[in-house]
Amino acid sequence: MNIVLVDSGIGGLTLLKRLIKAYPHVTYRYYADNAYHPYGDMDARELKEHLELLCNTFFTQGASAVVLACNTASTTALTHLRKHISAPIFGVKPFLSPPYSRTLITCTPLTADSSTVKKYVKNGASVYANARLAKMIEEVAPDFDKLEPYLIKELSPFKVDRVSLGCTHYVYLKDVIERITGAQTTDGYDKLLKEITPFINKNPAKNRLQEGDYPSFIFSGKREEQKYAELFVQI
Numbered sequence: 001m002n003i004v005l006v007d008s009g010i011g012g013l014t015l016l017k018r019l020i021k022a023y024p025h026v027t028y029r030y031y032a033d034n035a036y037h038p039y040g041d042m043d044a045r046e047l048k049e050h051l052e053l054l055c056n057t058f059f060t061q062g063a064s065a066v067v068l069a070c071n072t073a074s075t076t077a078l079t080h081l082r083k084h085i086s087a088p089i090f091g092v093k094p095f096l097s098p099p100y101s102r103t104l105i106t107c108t109p110l111t112a113d114s115s116t117v118k119k120y121v122k123n124g125a126s127v128y129a130n131a132r133l134a135k136m137i138e139e140v141a142p143d144f145d146k147l148e149p150y151l152i153k154e155l156s157p158f159k160v161d162r163v164s165l166g167c168t169h170y171v172y173l174k175d176v177i178e179r180i181t182g183a184q185t186t187d188g189y190d191k192l193l194k195e196i197t198p199f200i201n202k203n204p205a206k207n208r209l210q211e212g213d214y215p216s217f218i219f220s221g222k223r224e225e226q227k228y229a230e231l232f233v234q235i
Contacts, residue, residue: 001200002064003019003064004029004065005028005029005031006031006058006069007030007032007033007073008032008038009032009034009037009134010138010141010228010231011134011169011170011172012032012070013030013228013235014168015092015171015192016069018193019067029217030069031054031218032217032218032220033220033221034221034224036050036220036221037221038072038135039072039076039108040134047110051077055085064203065090065196065199066089066090067196068091070091070092071094071111071167071168072108072110074092075094075110075111075114076110076114090192090199091192092187094107094111094188095186096164096186098123100124103160103164104164106155106164106166106177107128107170108133108134126158133147136150137169137170141172141231142230144176151177152180155180162184162185163177163184164186164188166188215232
């Protein structure tokens with residue numbers, strides 16, 4: 001079995017590491033769609049069409065499943081893709097458990113405009129949407145603490161107990177955000193793992209990544225194998 005993860009940059013590596021820890025016997029390919037980074041800059045229709053083309057290509061090439069390792073991609077296009085492609089597609093979305101008061105969802109503006117986030121807001125959650133932060137994370141990697149002064153200005157006004165990291169890039173800022181807000185952070189990874197588990201269990205595989213190995217990386221733009229491999233090891 002081989003699973004393709006797709007994200008516009010390094011964010012999805014944090015989800016990839018979680019999947020490998022849970023299911024090391026699966027063969028993973030990571031598609032870094034860096035020619036289109038960040039997905040949050042695309043309009044919803046353009047993103048849906050782009051991801052539909054990518055997913056069809058992955059399945060034609062023999063992928064067993066595709067994981068959208070990007071909250072923006074998942075909240076915008078997952079429902080559309082499942083309607084138009086009869087193959088297993090999974091996605092990560094912002095997640096919060098109730099109660100939703102004193103909670104904050106950090107995400108891109110496109111994710112903030114999704115029905116997923118609007119549902120949480122309707123029930124009392126707050127939203128911090130930033131169109132630039134994913135780009136900034138790419139630029140400073142792996143020195144993510146450099147963004148702390150910026151995030152102090154951005155997040156200090158929020159008085160919350162829990163923060164949802166609604167962008168896979170933001171998982172790199174988990175410690176920084178917790179220091180600034182004093183809040184506990186969450187992500188949608190456990191929910192995704194719960195969803196994909198039955199599929200993986202029904203499709204056993206024999207391959208297994210050994211310690212020190214890393215999966216194959218594919219790039220739509222500039223090839224950055226060394227950067228991705230080093231980040232993958234550090235996560």
